[in-house]
Amino acid sequence: MMRETLLKRLGVLLMVILVLMTGVVTGTVRADQTDSKLDGLFRQLRAASEPSAAQQAEASIWQIWVHNGDPEVDRRMAIGILSINHGQLNRSLASFDKIVDMAPNFAEGWNKRATVHYLMGNYDASVNDIQKTLALEPRHFGALSGMGLIFDAVGNDAAAVRVWERALEVHPHMQGIVPRLKELKRELTGKPT
Numbered sequence: 665m666m667r668e669t670l671l672k673r674l675g676v677l678l679m680v681i682l683v684l685m686t687g688v689v690t691g692t693v694r695a696d697q698t699d700s701k702l703d704g705l706f707r708q709l710r711a712a713s714e715p716s717a718a719q720q721a722e723a724s725i726w727q728i729w730v731h732n733g734d735p736e737v738d739r740r741m742a743i744g745i746l747s748i749n750h751g752q753l754n755r756s757l758a759s760f761d762k763i764v765d766m767a768p769n770f771a772e773g774w775n776k777r778a779t780v781h782y783l784m785g786n787y788d789a790s791v792n793d794i795q796k797t798l799a800l801e802p803r804h805f806g807a808l809s810g811m812g813l814i815f816d817a818v819g820n821d822a823a824a825v826r827v828w829e830r831a832l833e834v835h836p837h838m839q840g841i842v843p844r845l846k847e848l849k850r851e852l853t854g855k856p857t
Contacts, residue, residue, distance in 0.1 A: 696728070696729065696731065696732050696733065696770055696771065696772065697728075697729060697770075697771040697772070697800055697801035697804070699728045701724075701728060702725060702728060702803075705721050705724050705725050705728070706721075706725070706803055706834070708721040709721040709722060709725065709834075709835055709836075709837070710834075710835075710836055712837060715837065718835075718836075718837035719837075722835065722837070726806075729771065729772045729775075729801070729804075730745075730772050732763075732767055732770050732772070732773070734766070734767060736766065737763055737766055737767045737770065737773070740759045740760075740762055740763050740766075741759070741763060741772070741773070741776070743755075743756075743759045744756045744759030744760050744763070744776055744780075745776070747759060748776075748779070748780065748783070753780055753783055753784055756776075756780050757777065757780045757781075757784070760773060760776045760777035760780060761777065763776070763777070764777055764793075764796075769800060770800075771796075771797045771800035771801040771804060771807075772797075774793045774794075774796040774797040774800070775793070775794070775797040775804060775806060775807050775810075777793045778790045778791075778792075778793035778794045778797060778807065778810060779810065781793060782810055782813070782814065787814045787817070787818060790810065790814060791811060791814055794807045794810055794811045794814075798811075803834045805831045805834045805835035805838055808827050808828070808830055808831035808834065809828070809831050809838065809840070809841055811827045812824045812827040812828040812831065812841060812845075815827060816844065816848070821848045821851060821852055822852060824844075824845075824848055825845060825848050825849055825852065828841045828844075828845045829845070832845075
């Protein structure tokens with residue numbers, strides 16, 4: 665029981681941090697998971713030797729991911745993010761529901777809706793949306809991290825380890841998951857990591 669509460673709080677904190685990192689959407693430039701700049705940014709992210717360089721690449725990736733280019737989708741994204749930040753999860757869910765209806769090929773719409781489902785404790789719905797996110801953007805380290813949090817929360821430790829290791833392959837500087845990943849590996853193998 666205490667482990668579940670701690671994991672839930674850690675998960676909520678990590679998801680809120682990921683949401684806050686995206687900022688509020690402005691502008692109408694076409695950009696999403698298909699943006700050609702992403703390949704270079706992911707190379708920078710993996711090659712970064714300094715935390716500040718990794719943080720800069722990550723922030724640039726999030727800025728691209730969160731923009732769709734359709735003014736109405738971007739407006740709804742901004743409303744959804746602000747609603748999460750203010751704890752208005754039902755309002756946020758309604759925004760992201762509309763986004764995935766309007767732009768079903770927009771990975772971040774699915775990812776944000778997955779985040780809201782996670783925060784509401786709707787793990788199955790969150791996993792479904794994460795799978796859609798990853799089908800559209802397999803490098804989505806935020807979605808991978810979220811899926812790991814869900815697997816960890818439900819006690820599927822081996823799956824959590826696999827997903828978090830995959831997230832670290834994409835984003836080697838994603839330190840928020842490392843302590844729990846090491847703990848799970850130690851529990852699964854009986855050996856220190």
